[in-house]
Amino acid sequence: xxxxxxxxxxxxxxxxxxxxxxxxxxxxxxxxxxxxxxxxxxxxxxxxxxxxxxxxxxxxxxxxxxxxxxxxxxxxxxxxxxxxxxxxxxxxxxxxxxxxxxxxxxxxxxxxxxxxxxxxxxxxxxxxxxxxxxxxxxxxxxxxxxxxxxxxxxxxxxxxxxxxxxxxxxxxxxxxxxxxxxxxxxxxxxxxxxxxxxxxxxxxxxxxxxxxxxxxxxxxxxxxxxxxxxxxxxxxxxxxxxxxxxxxxxxxxxxxxxxxxxxxxxxxxxxxxxxxxxxxxxxxxxxxxxxxxxxxxxxxxxxxxxxxxxxxxxxxxxxxxxxxxxxxxxxxxxxxxxxxxxxxxxxxxxxxxxxxxxxxxxxxxxxxxxxxxxxxxxxxxxxxxxxxxxxxxxxxxxxxxxxxxxxxxxxxxxxxxxxxxxxx
Amino acid sequence: xxxxxxxxxxxxxxxxxxxxxxxxxxxxxxxxxxxxxxxxxxxxxxxxxxxxxxxxxxxxxxxxxxxxxxxxxxxxxxxxxxxxxxxxxxxxxxxxxxxxxxxxxxxxxxxxxxxxxxxxxxxxxxxxxxxxxxxxxxxxxxxxxxxxxxxxxxxxxxxxxxxxxxxxxxxxxxxxxxxxxxxxxxxxxxxxxxxxxxxxxxxxxxxxxxxxxxxxxxxxxxxxxxxxxxxxxxxxxxxxxxxxxxxxxxxxxxxxxxxxxxxxxxxxxxxxxxxxxxxxxxxxxxxxxxxxxxxxxxxxxxxxxxxxxxxxxxxxxxxxxxxxxxxxxxxxxxxxxxxxxxxxxxxxxxxxxxxxxxxxxxxxxxxxxxxxxxxxxxxxxxxxxxxxxxxxxxxxxxxxxxxxxxxxxxxxxxxxxxxxxxxx
Numbered sequence: 001x002x003x004x005x006x007x008x009x010x011x012x013x014x015x016x017x018x019x020x021x022x023x024x025x026x027x028x029x030x031x032x033x034x035x036x037x038x039x040x041x042x043x044x045x046x047x048x049x050x051x052x053x054x055x056x057x058x059x060x061x062x063x064x065x066x067x068x069x070x071x072x073x074x075x076x077x078x079x080x081x082x083x084x085x086x087x088x089x090x091x092x093x094x095x096x097x098x099x100x101x102x103x104x105x106x107x108x109x110x111x112x113x114x115x116x117x118x119x120x121x122x123x124x125x126x127x128x129x130x131x132x133x134x135x136x137x138x139x140x141x142x143x144x145x146x147x148x149x150x151x152x153x154x155x156x157x158x159x160x161x162x163x164x165x166x167x168x169x170x171x172x173x174x175x176x177x178x179x180x181x182x183x184x185x186x187x188x189x190x191x192x193x194x195x196x197x198x199x200x201x202x203x204x205x206x207x208x209x210x211x212x213x214x215x216x217x218x219x220x221x222x223x224x225x226x227x228x229x230x231x232x233x234x235x236x237x238x239x240x241x242x243x244x245x246x247x248x249x250x251x252x253x254x255x256x257x258x259x260x261x262x263x264x265x266x267x268x269x270x271x272x273x274x275x276x277x278x279x280x281x282x283x284x285x286x287x288x289x290x291x292x293x294x295x296x297x298x299x300x301x302x303x304x305x306x307x308x309x310x311x312x313x314x315x316x317x318x319x320x321x322x323x324x325x326x327x328x329x330x331x332x333x334x335x336x337x338x339x340x341x342x343x344x345x346x347x348x349x350x351x352x353x354x355x356x357x358x359x360x361x362x363x364x365x366x367x368x369x370x371x372x373x374x375x376x377x378x379x380x381x382x383x384x385x386x387x388x389x390x391x392x393x394x395x396x397x398x399x400x401x402x403x404x405x406x407x408x409x410x411x412x413x414x415x416x417x418x419x420x421x422x423x424x
Numbered sequence: 425x426x427x428x429x430x431x432x433x434x435x436x437x438x439x440x441x442x443x444x445x446x447x448x449x450x451x452x453x454x455x456x457x458x459x460x461x462x463x464x465x466x467x468x469x470x471x472x473x474x475x476x477x478x479x480x481x482x483x484x485x486x487x488x489x490x491x492x493x494x495x496x497x498x499x500x501x502x503x504x505x506x507x508x509x510x511x512x513x514x515x516x517x518x519x520x521x522x523x524x525x526x527x528x529x530x531x532x533x534x535x536x537x538x539x540x541x542x543x544x545x546x547x548x549x550x551x552x553x554x555x556x557x558x559x560x561x562x563x564x565x566x567x568x569x570x571x572x573x574x575x576x577x578x579x580x581x582x583x584x585x586x587x588x589x590x591x592x593x594x595x596x597x598x599x600x601x602x603x604x605x606x607x608x609x610x611x612x613x614x615x616x617x618x619x620x621x622x623x624x625x626x627x628x629x630x631x632x633x634x635x636x637x638x639x640x641x642x643x644x645x646x647x648x649x650x651x652x653x654x655x656x657x658x659x660x661x662x663x664x665x666x667x668x669x670x671x672x673x674x675x676x677x678x679x680x681x682x683x684x685x686x687x688x689x690x691x692x693x694x695x696x697x698x699x700x701x702x703x704x705x706x707x708x709x710x711x712x713x714x715x716x717x718x719x720x721x722x723x724x725x726x727x728x729x730x731x732x733x734x735x736x737x738x739x740x741x742x743x744x745x746x747x748x749x750x751x752x753x754x755x756x757x758x759x760x761x762x763x764x765x766x767x768x769x770x771x772x773x774x775x776x777x778x779x780x781x782x783x784x785x786x787x788x789x790x791x792x793x794x795x796x797x798x799x800x801x802x803x804x805x806x807x808x809x810x811x812x813x814x815x816x817x818x819x820x821x822x823x824x825x826x827x828x829x830x831x832x833x834x835x836x837x838x839x840x841x842x843x844x845x846x847x848x
């Protein structure tokens with residue numbers, strides 16, 4: 001068998017079993033988001049390129065986005081991230097909306113990267129934001145949500161950790177070691193690399209950026225000072241709140257977390273494995289969500305989590321659900337062509353009672369129908385031959401135990417519901 | 425306030441209220457699909473253009489799809505329809521899959537059309553297929569699913585109707601009036617236009633296609649023969665099954681329904697309004713799903729339903745749900761900065777019991793927090809001042825009745841659950 005036309009590289013086919021895993025993840029995300037009172041929204045999947053051009057994500061768009069002209073000549077982008085669309089949506093109704101907004105979303109994004117483990121060109125992302133508040137309690141809430149999600153999927157604080165920092169704290173530390181304001185961005189970039197480069201190369205990079213040996217030394221001291229958070233009133237309050245919520249174990253101060261995007265202005269955080277260091281989510285506090293789309297300044301805090309890396313991490317900890325398709329479904333077989341109508345009628349009767357029913361669509365050999373059921377994951381199969389039909393009964397066959405029981409049709413729906421409920 | 429960068433024309437912003445309507449529609453689709461034992465799957469949202477090129481949908485792709493070169497030079501398409509992706513996915517695992525397959529999907533599609541009422545450039549579509557069976561019972565099942573869906577969203581057989589025809593029947597009728605086989609496609613196109621053109625123009629079009637006056641007359645007779653279905657054994661069996669299922673009222677034979685796509689080979693159907701004639705879904709039986717992607721011939725039946733037209737039809741019949749955001753959520757207020765920690769602790773305690781809790785993120789004036797609750801749709805608000813905290817109590821305020829009750833914190837979760845349950 002030859003399949004002549006392959007899928008686009010870096011995309012995924014969600015066959016039913018993988019789809020069930022994807023939906024399981026979505027449901028975890030949904031239930032945590034709703035528990036904290038966040039409302040689901042969604043933006044378009046395509047946007048004009050100018051929406052991204054003004055942002056710090058420019059690099060992302062120029063180098064990593066799918067961009068194409070539409071037939072009218074406008075440049076369209078398959079969205080690589082959600083924040084610019086969120087900013088547009090908020091700005092469009094800025095005066096009508098009821099703040100603080102708590103919004104979440106789960107949808108597709110595209111990045112033109114070389115496909116590799118943990119990177120696909122089409123991915124799904126959970127985005128969640130609290131907008132219109134500047135309080136440390138808001139920052140703490142988003143960090144709690146990360147921890148609550150990790151807990152809900154079965155991870156433990158010994159497996160993953162939310163590393164937290166405060167860019168405001170880092171800025172004041174930079175002033176202390178006399179980094180001039182115009183070098184702030186460069187130094188944040190340097191900090192971002194501290195775990196990615198060997199120390200020599202990293203020092204070299206610092207010197208290239210124009211830092212002195214003593215500034216580099218000072219910076220290294222900052223990056224190793226585990227108690228520095230005590231000088232950030234924000235972080236002190238956030239850690240206190242997380243303590244109250246019993247989430248303190250999930251969280252660690254880490255002065256090396258600064259996040260790439262320039263629009264973060266306060267607390268920043270990253271959820272990652274303790275060992276291995278794979279990062280599954282990242283976010284932070286921003287002061288002006290809507291600046292580039294023409295709205296009034298608006299502060300908030302949010303994070304994004306990609307499905308690909310999350311699935312990899314969950315899989316490596318053996319936490320993906322055991323998917324059992326059709327475990328809640330019965331198969332109604334067709335005994336022969338003459339009995340088909342009765343099987344169809346009965347199937348619909350069960351459906352009217354809310355039972356999920358596969359009705360075999362042809363009067364093929366019973367053995368073939370049973371093999372189909374077994375391979376589908378269906379455990380209970382209903383058989384109605386001419387004798388059963390005449391007596392107003394049917395046989396229910398348990399494929400797991402290889403037993404068979406006769407049931408009166410009058411009791412059918414409630415009896416089948418009872419059997420399926422035992423099952424789950 | 426100026427929003428400088430608009431959305432792409434023909435896309436939609438799903439603010440939380442509209443998103444709730446979209447999710448309501450999704451849930452109806454999901455529950456009907458599951459009731460019939462179909463499994464959810466999803467294909468990538470981008471595909472290589474050659475996947476569409478070989479298909480009868482070629483026109484759709486050339487004229488109406490977003491197509492763009494990726495950075496490697498391959499032509500990529502934002503998928504305009506699902507069938508080619510489904511064919512690819514089935515062909516890739518053709519020998520492993522367990523037939524008959526029953527798969528459904530709900531996802532985004534793009535069409536480069538002039539935006540107008542009922543047409544957007546980005547839309548969602550329900551696709552559902554039964555693959556690997558050639559029986560009339562399979563065709564009937566998909567038609568039942570349409571009817572079950574219409575019923576589930578509150579439509580009645582006097583408002584909508586599923587018009588059904590059999591292309592096999594039409595082909596034998598064409599042979600009867602001596603239309604040569606090579607003109608079959610043209611004549612199907614002519615039939616497709618019979619309701620769209622005035623009779624004169626339609627006859628003219630028939631003559632242009634090379635039909636004689638007597639053939640055109642014969643064709644018109646066919647198109648008005650409401651009893652013609654009795655000559656199609658397929659349709660006879662299908663209508664019998666629909667009768668058994670009590671769905672016969674939703675269905676009508678209509679010889680003018682032939683569907684545009686050439687890959688339909690048997691029964692075809694369209695779900696539409698009785699008056700107004702807006703069409704919400706269409707589908708049919710095909711003989712060879714996987715022909716163009718290199719698989720072995722495989723028959724099936726399926727349909728697609730777009731969300732945009734469906735929403736318009738539901739709205740015009742007043743059937744969209746009354747969306748009440750936050751009706752299942754309580755707001756925990758912050759009495760003052762000193763009480764904030766207690767409110768946060770209490771919020772988390774309620775969440776641990778599964779209650780959806782908005783915790784106000786700042787110690788602003790209580791009046792402002794109550795206004796926020798009211799505008800959010802929250803009915804019950806929790807207030808905990810220093811006195812209440814000292815006594816281990818809290819006040820719950822019903823914003824609708826303007827009443828307030830004191831409750832012991834020990835009974836909090838169960839009491840609040842009871843109150844919210846009355847609400848829904």
